[in-house]
Amino acid sequence: VTKRDPPYHHGALPRAVLDGALAAIEETGPAGLSLREVARRAGVSHSAPLHHFGDKAGVLTAIAAEGFRLLAEATRTALSTGDEFLEGALAYVHFAIAHRAHFAVMFTPALYRTDDAALTAARADAAQVLFDGVQGFLGPGREHEVLGGVLAIWSFSHGFATLWLSQNFETDADDTDAAVRLAAQSVARLVEAGAFPKPE
Amino acid sequence: VTKRDPPYHHGALPRAVLDGALAAIEETGPAGLSLREVARRAGVSHSAPLHHFGDKAGVLTAIAAEGFRLLAEATRTALSTGDEFLEGALAYVHFAIAHRAHFAVMFTPALYRTDDAALTAARADAAQVLFDGVQGFLGPGREHEVLGGVLAIWSFSHGFATLWLSQNFETDADDTDAAVRLAAQSVARLVEAGAFPKPE
């Protein structure tokens, strides 16, 4: 026997299923995803995924949870090493681009089970990273400003990532970092010019 | 005859189809939209929509185009009357909430035909409103700063709208305006605190 059949036990079927799903989502988006297509890509029978994930929503829930874990990891590193929030925004955008399938699923909650325990935990942790980052940046005594800061930074980063991914910015350049930097500098300029209201 | 049958000719079938589609999308999102469901809601045969829109993508393309027209209108008014960009951001967020079905379709280009003439025109016009607004705000002589300003304002507004709609901000309050204002004020605070890089 020179060529061995694939073993009956896959060994890493859940991972293969998730990878198949992610590949399919990268190509055609999460909307039309079918479990049978996922199984085809993973090279397993079309009912194998159900063994591990229960149903289709289970697969997408697992992807969303994994996405929040990856996002927390990426932003935690950036926020602890960088000295400006630009680092955090860059990490966020990089994550969205590098893991666009995860990103698309994470922010389309209609696709998955939002009450899943692992998911909500991962998501809360990712949010905590953001709150801790803003708190650490502002320093003690400014706790009441943290929520607003989170809203601001998150909106900016998320909006940029979303618009960039959906190709709404018609820049020829595909230098993401430069575009994020330009946008961030422009925020400062606009504040200076009075585009955003000053508090009080 | 006391009760008249509905006339054979509908009179406003295209509008009824779009409204049916919008209602369905508001309830379950644009992902699983089916033409037959749309026809059911519009009270017409399931092949009627095809007469006017060609196919499913045609319906969604029409919705996206209509959405960009509505968005241009809403932001044009806000940017010409308000004296701060906060007005523009508020208008953007209000649009996203009031027309969430349009909004969802507009920014999911995988759903429709991105090369449709009416669509691209409406979209270009909406973008022009934004560019004109930033240019008018900055004043003459600062043309090179416009692109960055557009990236910044649009990212902020779009990110806020998206995160708000997908219920990622866990605020109890549903006072959208207050939240947008808080976020905008926090942008100014963060710039002051050095979170965003200053140009040059």
Added chain:
DNA sequence: TGTACATCAGTGAACGCGCGTTCACTGATGTAC
């Protein structure tokens, strides 16, 4: 004014298809003694 006819709007039966899920099953692994 009337009539023939082209054109447009909308219908409903029919098609073929891929889907999610179920279910009884087989193969492989581990564990108790």
Added chain:
DNA sequence: TGTACATCAGTGAACGCGCGTTCACTGATGTAC
């Protein structure tokens, strides 16, 4: 070390369903003469 058996992983046939699209059609409207 061997053997019985429970457990877990994965298979593939089968189900019923709703879908998008096609197609020949019927009803209604407008227009030419």
